[in-house]
Amino acid sequence: MLCERTALCEAVGAMVPVLQQQAAADDAAGDFPGDSFHRLRQLGLLRAPLPETLGGLGLGDGATGAAALLRLLALLGEASLPVARLYEAHVNALQLICRYGNESLIRRCAADAVAGALFALWVTDPPEGALTMHSEGDGYGLVGAKAFCSGAGTATRALVTAATPGGTQMLIISVDPGTRVLPSPIKLSGMRAATTGSMDLTGIHVPADALLGETGDYLREPVFSAGAWRSAAAALGGLKALVALHRDEIRRRGRAQDPHQQARFGALLIAYETARLWMDQAALRGCLEDDSAAAIVAYVNLARLAVESACLDAMRLSQRSLGLGAFIAGHPAERICRDLATYLRQPAPDETLVKAASHYFHAPLPGPASATAA
Ligand SMILES: Cc1cc2nc3c(=O)[nH]c(=O)nc-3n(C[C@H](O)[C@H](O)[C@H](O)COP(=O)(O)OP(=O)(O)OC[C@H]3O[C@@H](n4cnc5c(N)ncnc54)[C@H](O)[C@@H]3O)c2cc1C
Known part of the structure; x- marks a missing residue:
């Protein structure tokens, strides 16, 4: 199972450049990313969230399943935020079906996913x-x-x-x-x-x-709020794409020795790595569910906002460094920033922050998930 998940991640990773090219075309046309989903379907991505017994790879099951799902969502976000968003909803739907469904509904939906149906x-x-x-x-x-x-x-x-x-x-x-x-x-x-x-x-x-x-099951915690880690994982991928693009463009312009550009790039790297580290823990906590619902939700809420904050900082820094070029239609930074800024508008960010803060006024401070605490 571990090998199959790793192989899937590597196959998706190898496909990122093709998906990135397609993302530009789909954005320009405003079209559903049909070609990208055709490729991902052929890799078995649409059935991968299902448990092994139903023909999947158990993405999100246990610590290794959490790591694989995080890696896949981030890779898809790096390739195309719309593709990552669509796939995240597919994963969310299948996970809810497997959690709350009766056996016949689970079997029917699993068969549909194995046959290549995209769930929204x-x-x-x-x-x-x-x-x-x-x-x-x-x-x-x-x-x-x-x-x-x-x-x-x-x-x-x-x-x-x-x-x-x-x-x-x-x-x-x-x-x-x-x-x-x-x-x-x-x-x-x-x-x-x-x-x-x-x-x-x-x-x-x-x-x-x-x-x-x-x-009432849909709103049941911790699943309802903790699922936000998956959207944040997709955003993390978009952030990585922006950081890589930024670095390549500054180097190409011969400006990598400029101290201001270096300072901004340093801040960009800190933002990215901070978001990445938060997500490692948030994915584990969201998937393992080995703490109280309140603790899981509070941690994932903070992680979600940490990623949002990192992305907002990165867009500001990148636009300052790249200048007007980053606003020209067709420039990848223009599209990624537009996609990222839109996708970051997730529900109730203020409530998310104050609820998490309230939790930690009366609970141990945030730390590693139990799977990594030793
Ligand atoms: C690209 C994209 C794709 C999406 N796809 C889907 C999809 O497939 N299916 C789906 O169901 N939804 C989808 N959504 C919608 C998503 O689920 C949320 O509804 C949406 O992102 C909420 O964004 P919002 O900024 O309007 O949130 P809001 O929660 O309205 O937040 C806006 C602001 O208002 C504040 N606020 C919120 N509530 C209150 C209040 N009661 N009093 C005072 N202030 C308040 C917030 O803190 C924030 O500052 C999608 C969203 C995006 C961006």
């Missing part, structure tokens, strides 16, 4: 017309929409949340490609290739056995 995770409600469900025949009917749906029009399976009188319920739905995407004037400036749109899910009939878990 659509859990954000629009300001009006949030998704609700009601009894309908032998199952449930859906009314409403979901907002900010990455993979809209392409992902054929999705984990969605619907409001019920008893709380939030997770469901697994199937969607035909190219259907149900609402025309929307809203366009994100970055992450264009994640094809994030609104989905009209009214009229979908969901069989009773497609309900995932109980009401």
